[in-house]
Amino acid sequence: MRALSLMRCAPLFLAACLGLSPVRAGEPVVIVHPDSGVQSLTRDEVINLFMGRQKRLPSGRVAAPVEQAEPPATRARFYQLLVGKDLPDIHAYWARLLYSGQAQPPRQAASAEEVLEFVAANKGAIGVMDGARVDRRVRVVLDLGK
Amino acid sequence: MSFGMKVWIILAALMLPLTAQDADCGLKVSGFGTLGLALNSSDRAEYVREPTQPRGVLRSLNSSLDTRLGLQVNQNLGGDLSFVGQIISKYRFDYTFTPDVSWAFLSYKPTSSIQARAGRLGFDVFQIADTRNVGYSYLWVRPPVDFFGPLMLSSLDGGDLTWTTALNEGLNLRLKVAAGRTASIDKVPFGNEGGYVPLGGSKLIGAVAEVDGRDLNLRVSYARAQPSEKFPAPITDLQNGLNAYALLLNDSRLAQQAKGVDFQENCFRYLSAGLNWQGGPLRVEAVGAQVRTGDGPIPDLKSGYLSVGYREGAFVPYFLASRIVSDPHPLYLGALPTLGPQAAALAAGVSAFIQHQRANQTTLALGLRWDFHTNMALKVQIDRIEGRPNDVMLWLNVRPGWEGKATIGSVTLDFVF
Numbered sequence: 102m103r104a105l106s107l108m109r110c111a112p113l114f115l116a117a118c119l120g121l122s123p124v125r126a127g128e129p130v131v132i133v134h135p136d137s138g139v140q141s142l143t144r145d146e147v148i149n150l151f152m153g154r155q156k157r158l159p160s161g162r163v164a165a166p167v168e169q170a171e172p173p174a175t176r177a178r179f180y181q182l183l184v185g186k187d188l189p190d191i192h193a194y195w196a197r198l199l200y201s202g203q204a205q206p207p208r209q210a211a212s213a214e215e216v217l218e219f220v221a222a223n224k225g226a227i228g229v230m231d232g233a234r235v236d237r238r239v240r241v242v243l244d245l246g247k
Numbered sequence: 248m249s250f251g252m253k254v255w256i257i258l259a260a261l262m263l264p265l266t267a268q269d270a271d272c273g274l275k276v277s278g279f280g281t282l283g284l285a286l287n288s289s290d291r292a293e294y295v296r297e298p299t300q301p302r303g304v305l306r307s308l309n310s311s312l313d314t315r316l317g318l319q320v321n322q323n324l325g326g327d328l329s330f331v332g333q334i335i336s337k338y339r340f341d342y343t344f345t346p347d348v349s350w351a352f353l354s355y356k357p358t359s360s361i362q363a364r365a366g367r368l369g370f371d372v373f374q375i376a377d378t379r380n381v382g383y384s385y386l387w388v389r390p391p392v393d394f395f396g397p398l399m400l401s402s403l404d405g406g407d408l409t410w411t412t413a414l415n416e417g418l419n420l421r422l423k424v425a426a427g428r429t430a431s432i433d434k435v436p437f438g439n440e441g442g443y444v445p446l447g448g449s450k451l452i453g454a455v456a457e458v459d460g461r462d463l464n465l466r467v468s469y470a471r472a473q474p475s476e477k478f479p480a481p482i483t484d485l486q487n488g489l490n491a492y493a494l495l496l497n498d499s500r501l502a503q504q505a506k507g508v509d510f511q512e513n514c515f516r517y518l519s520a521g522l523n524w525q526g527g528p529l530r531v532e533a534v535g536a537q538v539r540t541g542d543g544p545i546p547d548l549k550s551g552y553l554s555v556g557y558r559e560g561a562f563v564p565y566f567l568a569s570r571i572v573s574d575p576h577p578l579y580l581g582a583l584p585t586l587g588p589q590a591a592a593l594a595a596g597v598s599a600f601i602q603h604q605r606a607n608q609t610t611l612a613l614g615l616r617w618d619f620h621t622n623m624a625l626k627v628q629i630d631r632i633e634g635r636p637n638d639v640m641l642w643l644n645v646r647p648g649w650e651g652k653a654t655i656g657s658v659t660l661d662f663v664f
Contacts, residue, residue: 189618
């Protein structure tokens with residue numbers, strides 16, 4: 102555990118030295134469009150949106166969740182932090198919801214840039230991506246690595 | 248190759264290139280499937296996954312038990328409206344894999360807490376009842392036969408209404424009511440090749456209450472189905488015979504018995520409660536159910552299962568125990584067995600029919616799920632079944648020498664795409 106927390110702190114330290122944004126490199130963050138009407142989200146709100154239980158942002162807009170699919174480690178880390186589950190469990194969970202006709206899984210984006218572009222272009226979008234790649238086009242509403 | 252298979256291959260070929268999401272027109276095509284092999288230690292009774300299968304597993308490798316393929320279309324119709332269509336190909340009553348339309352419904356979700364659906368839809372009478380064909384979504388090679396075997400209803404032509412509310416942070420309550428008629432795709436093979444008992448057209452109403460937490464899911468459900476179809480000729484013959492003797496003997500209890508043999512006289516009531524917990528690597532599922540019939544000789548059923556699994560990287564070893572018990576209503580045959588060979592034959596026929604409605608058995612299973620690739624899982628499972636040899640509801644073509652005991656070995660490859 103000690104080694105792990107040291108490893109998690111290292112990028113932060115590095116980022117601080119380099120004078121970069123306070124978001125830790127490599128940790129997934131949840132982002133929205135600056136005009137989405139959402140300032141921040143709780144962990145439970147994000148669970149509801151990414152696990153297909155809630156289909157609207159708190160501002161009332163229909164939500165369009167999108168995930169950074171590559172590299173898979175970013176998604177794996179997100180779901181481990183969010184609900185403590187491994188990707189195969191998340192995939193099995195979605196198979197049940199999708200094929201019983203209840204809900205559809207989040208859109209998969211191939212890269213961090215693709216997530217940024219989609220979120221920056223859609224006021225209802227809510228994305229998950231590598232925190233180190235976030236820029237001014239979007240607003241971070243939850244940093245799970247914190 | 249059958250006509251059904253050909254249609255299926257053409258459909259699959261047409262749709263596979265579409266397997267992707269198109270953000271602009273809101274169309275998404277996806278699918279799921281299982282390739283399975285199974286082997287039975289006994290050659291005295293055929294093991295089936297569901298009573299809609301016309302032939303089961305004996306002492307030679309069988310690939311039709313678990314193999315199935317499904318294709319689904321999700322079409323966003325703009326705003327709060329969407330369409331879901333699904334077809335499934337699996338081994339069915341007529342010995343073919345002819346695909347059936349399992350879902351075709353419109354979904355309307357005007358607010359975040361209300362959803363209304365209408366068309367052909369799944370009804371989760373029991374936990375996971377509406378995804379029992381999607382092997383990738385559960386741990387085992389197949390849903391416990393002791394539990395799902397008697398539950399043949401899979402699709403509903405009608406509507407449902409779901410209301411969701413947050414109880415507190417991270418805990419949601421979902422209430423659902425459904426009403427309609429069971430879809431005509433559910434047919435139990437009977438008699439000659441291709442013959443069947445239709446299960447469609449039964450009036451069904453039901454309700455589900457569900458609490459969803461981060462790791463925990465609790466649910467209670469109730470449904471009642473009123474069959475509208477009569478049993479086919481050999482069984483109505485039994486009924487007519489009973490009626491004739493009831494009249495002859497002036498035996499009102501026997502007449503009552505004849506009435507109870509009728510499908511239509513039995514309103515099936517399903518009550519179920521279940522728990523699903525998945526915290527960290529550990530997952531536990533426990534479900535119990537009761538099926539009640541009419542006052543006639545068709546028995547009530549009680550069943551349940553307990554499943555425990557533990558994820559270790561890509562592997563999940565698991566244990567599954569299931570049990571079904573029939574609560575036999577007394578079978579009254581009056582003086583019938585003593586009235587000569589014809590009446591005795593009738594009595595034997597009625598007894599045999601009732602015996603086919605009974606199940607009393609326990610299954611213990613050990614298995615391993617291996618998520619070896621994204622959206623693919625390989626599973627192996629060994630089932631040991633022990634039960635009363637005369638209660639043969641869950642077995643096919645029982646031969647002399649059947650002792651109610653069998654070991655089933657299975658391997659499946661489950662995938663979604």
